[in-house]
Amino acid sequence: xxxxxxxxxxxxxxxxxxxxxxxxxxxxxxxxxxxxxxxxxxxxxxxxxxxxxxxxxxxxxxxxxxxxxxxxxxxxxxxxxxxxxxxxxxxxxxxxxxxxxxxxxxxxxxxxxxxxxxxxxxxxxxxxxxxxxxxxxxxxxxxxxxxxxxxxxxxxxxxxxxxxxxxxxxxxxxxxxxxxxxxxxxxxxxxxxxxxxxxxxxxxxxxxxxxxxxxxxxxxxxxxxxxxxxxxxxxxxxxxxxxxxxxxxxxxxxxxxxxxxxxxxxxxxxxxx
Amino acid sequence: xxxxxxxxxxxxxxxxxxxxxxxxxxxxxxxxxxxxxxxxxxxxxxxxxxxxxxxxxxxxxxxxxxxxxxxxxxxxxxxxxxxxxxxxxxxxxxxxxxxxxxxxxxxxxxxxxxxxxxxxxxxxxxxxxxxxxxxxxxxxxxxxxxxxxxxxxxxxxxxxxxxxxxxxxxxxxxxxxxxxxxxxxxxxxxxxxxxxxxxxxxxxxxxxxxxxxxxxxxxxxxxxxxxxxxxxxxxxxxxxxxxxxxxxxxxxxxxxxxxxxxxxxxxxxxxxx
Amino acid sequence: xxxxxxxxxxxxxxxxxxxxxxxxxxxxxxxxxxxxxxxxxxxxxxxxxxxxxxxxxxxxxxxxxxxxxxxxxxxxxxxxxxxxxxxxxxxxxxxxxxxxxxxxxxxxxxxxxxxxxxxxxxxxxxxxxxxxxxxxxxxxxxxxxxxxxxxxxxxxxxxxxxxxxxxxxxxxxxxxxxxxxxxxxxxxxxxxxxxxxxxxxxxxxxxxxxxxxxxxxxxxxxxxxxxxxxxxxxxxxxxxxxxxxxxxxxxxxxxxxxxxxxxxxxxxxxxxx
Numbered sequence: 147x148x149x150x151x152x153x154x155x156x157x158x159x160x161x162x163x164x165x166x167x168x169x170x171x172x173x174x175x176x177x178x179x180x181x182x183x184x185x186x187x188x189x190x191x192x193x194x195x196x197x198x199x200x201x202x203x204x205x206x207x208x209x210x211x212x213x214x215x216x217x218x219x220x221x222x223x224x225x226x227x228x229x230x231x232x233x234x235x236x237x238x239x240x241x242x243x244x245x246x247x248x249x250x251x252x253x254x255x256x257x258x259x260x261x262x263x264x265x266x267x268x269x270x271x272x273x274x275x276x277x278x279x280x281x282x283x284x285x286x287x288x289x290x291x292x293x294x295x296x297x298x299x300x301x302x303x304x305x306x307x308x309x310x311x312x313x314x315x316x317x318x319x320x321x322x323x324x325x326x327x328x329x330x331x332x333x334x335x336x337x338x339x340x341x342x343x344x345x346x347x348x349x350x351x352x353x354x355x356x357x358x359x360x361x362x363x364x365x366x367x368x369x370x371x372x373x374x375x376x377x378x379x380x381x382x383x384x385x386x387x388x389x390x391x392x393x394x395x396x397x398x399x400x401x402x403x404x405x406x407x408x409x410x411x412x413x414x415x416x417x418x419x
Numbered sequence: 420x421x422x423x424x425x426x427x428x429x430x431x432x433x434x435x436x437x438x439x440x441x442x443x444x445x446x447x448x449x450x451x452x453x454x455x456x457x458x459x460x461x462x463x464x465x466x467x468x469x470x471x472x473x474x475x476x477x478x479x480x481x482x483x484x485x486x487x488x489x490x491x492x493x494x495x496x497x498x499x500x501x502x503x504x505x506x507x508x509x510x511x512x513x514x515x516x517x518x519x520x521x522x523x524x525x526x527x528x529x530x531x532x533x534x535x536x537x538x539x540x541x542x543x544x545x546x547x548x549x550x551x552x553x554x555x556x557x558x559x560x561x562x563x564x565x566x567x568x569x570x571x572x573x574x575x576x577x578x579x580x581x582x583x584x585x586x587x588x589x590x591x592x593x594x595x596x597x598x599x600x601x602x603x604x605x606x607x608x609x610x611x612x613x614x615x616x617x618x619x620x621x622x623x624x625x626x627x628x629x630x631x632x633x634x635x636x637x638x639x640x641x642x643x644x645x646x647x648x649x650x651x652x653x654x655x656x657x658x659x660x661x662x663x664x665x666x667x668x669x670x671x672x673x674x675x676x677x678x679x680x681x682x683x684x685x686x687x688x689x690x691x692x
Numbered sequence: 693x694x695x696x697x698x699x700x701x702x703x704x705x706x707x708x709x710x711x712x713x714x715x716x717x718x719x720x721x722x723x724x725x726x727x728x729x730x731x732x733x734x735x736x737x738x739x740x741x742x743x744x745x746x747x748x749x750x751x752x753x754x755x756x757x758x759x760x761x762x763x764x765x766x767x768x769x770x771x772x773x774x775x776x777x778x779x780x781x782x783x784x785x786x787x788x789x790x791x792x793x794x795x796x797x798x799x800x801x802x803x804x805x806x807x808x809x810x811x812x813x814x815x816x817x818x819x820x821x822x823x824x825x826x827x828x829x830x831x832x833x834x835x836x837x838x839x840x841x842x843x844x845x846x847x848x849x850x851x852x853x854x855x856x857x858x859x860x861x862x863x864x865x866x867x868x869x870x871x872x873x874x875x876x877x878x879x880x881x882x883x884x885x886x887x888x889x890x891x892x893x894x895x896x897x898x899x900x901x902x903x904x905x906x907x908x909x910x911x912x913x914x915x916x917x918x919x920x921x922x923x924x925x926x927x928x929x930x931x932x933x934x935x936x937x938x939x940x941x942x943x944x945x946x947x948x949x950x951x952x953x954x955x956x957x958x959x960x961x962x963x964x965x
Contacts, residue, residue, distance in 0.1 A: 168441040168714040169721050169733050175442050175615035180664050184556060185615065186512065187442050190485040193516035200515055212736040212760065214485065239732065242746055243739035283730060340949065342721035342731065384661055388930055390949025391726050392942035396665035403613065403663025441714040448715050448888035453937050457829060458888065459785065460715050463758040466789035473788055487758065657934055669938035676886065676936025 148414050149407030151359050151369035156182035156406070160202040160357040163226075164350060165189045165219050167209025167238065170343025173399065174205075174350040180402040181373070183354035189215045194222040203231050203357030205350050206257075208249055209238035216249050223257030232260040232356040232363065235311075236349035240264070241271035254309065260356050261367045263314035263349045266290055266298070273305040283339070290319045299328045299419050312367045314352065316345060320375065322368040329368040332415040333375025335382045340391040344398070348374045351402070372414035377401035379413070421687050422680030424632050424642035429455035429679070433475040433630040436499075437623055438462045438492050440482025440511065443616025446672065447478075447623040453676040454646070456627035462488045467495040476504050476630030478623050479530075481522055482511035489522050496530030505533040505629040505636065508584075509622035513537070514544035527582065533629050534640045536587035536622045539563055539571070546578040556612070563592045572601045572692050585640045587625065589618060593648065595641040602641040605688040606648025608655045613664040617671070621647045624675070645687035650674035652686070694960050695953030697905050697915035702728035702952070706748040706903040709772075710896055711735045711765050713755025713784065716889025719945065720751075720896040726949040727919070729900035735761045740768040749777050749903030751896050752803075754795055755784035762795050769803030778806040778902040778909065781857075782895035786810070787817035800855065806902050807913045809860040809895045812836055812844070819851040829885070836865045845874045845965050858913045860898065862891060866921065868914040875914040878961040879921025881928045886937040890944070894920045897948070918960035923947035925959070 161184045166174055171187060178185035188197040191214070198204060204226040206219045226233045235257075237250040250272060253259075262272065265284035290298050299321060306313045307325035315321040320331035338344045352370040359366035381397035389397075434457045439447055444460060451458035461470040464487070471477060477499040479492045499506045508530075510523040523545060526532075535545065538557035563571050572594060579586045580598035588594040593604035611617045625643040632639035654670035662670075707730045712720055717733060724731035734743040737760070744750060750772040752765045772779045781803075783796040796818060799805075808818065811830035836844050845867060852859045853871035861867040866877035884890045898916040905912035927943035935943075 167733070169717050171442050172445060172615060172718060176665055176668065179613050179615055186515070187440070187483055188512075188516070189483060190518060192486065193518040196516040196518075210733055210735060213738065214487075214760075239734075242732070243734065243742040245736060245739035245742075340725050342718060342725055380661075388926075388943075388946060388950065390946030392722055392945035392949070395722065396669065396942065397661075399665035400661060400663030403665070404661065444715050445718060445888060449938055449941065452886050452888055459788070460713070460756055461785075461789070462756060463791060465759065466791040469789040469791075487760075653934075669942065670934075672938035673934060673936030676938070677934065 147365050148369040148372060149411035151355055151366045152373060152407040152410045154358040155354050158358045159183055160354060161186060161200065162203045162205055162353050162357060163188065163198050163201040163222060164205045165215060165222055166205065166207035166346060169209060170346040173343050173347050173395065176399050177347040177402060178350050178354055180399050181351055181354050189218045191218045191221055194218045195225040198222050198225040198231065199229065201231065203353045204233040205353035206233065206253065207236040207238055207346055207349055208246055209346060211246065211249055219253060220256050223253060227258050232360060233257060234261045234263060234349050234353040234356065235259045236346060237264050237268050237272055240268045247271065259311045260363050261312045261314055261352055262309065263316065263352055265345065266315050266317055269305065269313060269315050284317055290315065290317050290321065295319065295330060299323065303328060312363050314367050314371055316348060316371065320371045322364065322371050324364045327364060328419045329416045330419055331368065331371050331375060333372050333379060335378040337382060337394060338378045341395045369410060372416060373402060373405060373410050376410060376413040377405065420638050421642040421645060422684035424628055424639045425646060425680040425683045427631040428627050431631045432456055433627060434459060434473065435476045435478055435626050435630060436461065436471050436474040436495060437478045438488060438495055439478065439480035439619060442482060443619040446616050446620050446668065449672050450620040450675060451623050451627055453672050454624055454627050462491045464491045464494055467491045468498040471495050471498040471504065472502065474504065476626045477506040478626035479506065479526065480509040480511055480619055480622055481519055482619060484519065484522055492526060493529050496526060500531050505633060506530060507534045507536060507622050507626040507629065508532045509619060510537050510541050510545060513541045520544065532584045533636050534585045534587055534625055535582065536589065536625055538618065539588050539590055542578065542586060542588050557590055563588065563590050563594065568592065568603060572596065576601060585636050587640050587644055589621060589644065593644045595637065595644050597637045600637060601692045602689050603692055604641065604644050604648060606645050606652060608651045610655060610667060611651045614668045642683060645689060646675060646678060646683050649683060649686040650678060693911050694915040694918060695957035697901055697912045698919060698956045699953040700904040701900050704904045705729055706900060707732060707746065708749045708751055708899050708903060709734065709744050709747040709768060710751045711761060711768055712751065712753035712892060715755060716892040719889050719893050719941065722945050723893040723948060724896050724900055726945050727897055727900050735764045737764045737767055740764045741771040744768050744771040744777065745775065747777065749899045750779040751899035752779065752799065753782040753784055753892055753895055754792055755892060757792065757795055765799060766802050769799060773804050778906060779803060780807045780809060780895050780899040780902065781805045782892060783810050783814050783818060786814045793817065805857045806909050807858045807860055807898055808855065809862065809898055811891065812861050812863055815851065815859060815861050830863055836861065836863050836867065841865065841876060845869065849874060858909050860913050860917055862894060862917065866917045868910065868917050870910045873910060874965045875962050876965055877914065877917050877921060879918050879925060881924040883928060883940060884924045887941045915956060918962060919948060919951060919956050922956060922959040923951065
């Protein structure tokens, strides 16, 4: 099933509209290209509706939101809904400021998202209004472990039910769930957290996957999360003793560039709950 | 002749003002440095005229245009004209939205450009008002091939005549033409299209080349296009079986860093029509 | 002493708020992560005070300042002062435009900075109102050499006294001084100037170092400058004959990723004046 998800991305090469932050935007664009899709970045309110129209999917990331782009996010999101385009929300740093929290909540009200992807602190903030966000990273108090896994799975399914979105919570263990089914994913490498924007890249990748597989948003999102983690493993094996987070960043994108459905199917490590 | 074009860039090290998009801006800056020139990025309307004054050339790229920067582009472009500085326009995604199309057309009216560089869909949109832009990539229907080459050359020369600019159309075959003479360039590698912003980087490189060679805009632009394609070939030869588009991106900039006029002269593949 | 400075960064992992330019922001984020700290980038005036509150330090860089972000810089800087957070100013290109010069001067009036880091032309512009800034690079006329070293040291100490900030002047020889003591640092490699944003990265690194070592701003800033230069040396040794400025950029961040207090202590080359 995961194989088919990736194969469809390379076959359909969907054009993905990204309204994202200026920190990791280049990596997001190269990641979208690496998986076989096409990125376009546009964020002026005068053009986002029109740009959305020529695209097939949307990725909204609030990492460096501002008064100008918040409005554009809403316009693009609503247009994506009208057109039936899958839309992904990455609520970067939600809980770290009132602006981020209120913007994410307004987006959730105005736009129906196909997938919401964040770390556990961000998802908790969205779901219950409190999470202990440490800037853009998850707080250790919120961490998903083998011990609290069942509890978190139940929580994530409930939030998925309420929003109608697939929820992807990424961390040491990744969870991807709709109201009924959760993928608990064990791919990845701890060093991925030493690179800025692996989460942002994954959200862009997820947008490509769900856009190419509109009938299967849960499986498509799970495939994207597995692919990113697997790329982190493959890239880590290449590192020499002198390579650090900058080289690792490049190798992860490189690994997606060379990955196909078969490699993903073979390398994915998950259980379904 | 191409040799001299590159040698002049390294000798004069011109300071190039770039008003460009936030997706590929870092690569553009490193590309300008790689060829021996110096970049400065400034986009606030309060400073762009002054920044232009201390520079020698200008590169305008509308990739992530917005209401604030559009005005800055006009101011900088008009100031460049007043000062006799070469100016390059990269009309990224023109045709994909009304905002992009109207902005590019307004810039063409307000500013005399030395070079306009885009893919064939973008150039067609500028020239005849219709191109089938697929986001920021050229549409396959517009593609330049051996079969339609003479026809496209004639079209590009005509548009060069009308605008007074050198027109650089990049794709599988690159065309660089003024009203009378066209370089058909066969350097490059298909994998370059899997990197975000090779076009943006080329526009920045072209600005450096035409600024260092003001008496020879056609040859300078052709040299920049050959250099970029040759860098794509050299970089591709270095790739291991695990290297993908992220590493390739770095290697292309690295190849320009090590290139000189002799290597360019020797490696350039073109015919003149 | 330098060893302790770096060890504290890795031990405390301070969260650093960066209001910086969109050219080098990704490298700044990866550099902050490489040294063991955490970055967050936020620049909307509605959230910067709140974001500052959850952080421990601040890095302001005016590289692509605009009317919107200038106000945010002031708000964040004043909030950092109220909270007792160390703040670093990188006055990129000050002297190149009236907007940059007036913004830097206003920031110096409104905010007490812990460290001001720039090239010699930028620091001269701030200190005496005239420097011969060549865009974002230092002018050769201003260059620090063995011949004028004592004179420049005296000048920098005086500016440190007036501002109450540690002044870091980077170039072929780096100076880091407060009113009484100056570190003259001989680490680094000339090829570092062929990468965009090594200065920006150093300012972000410096913010991490002074935040983790609040009792020792002079030593912390000197340690950051030595670390960056040493990383430039280590990275340069890794370069093959085909590697250029793009690969070098990655290797410098990689070198910081692997550096620890001992390596820094051992590799730092400086004298105190």
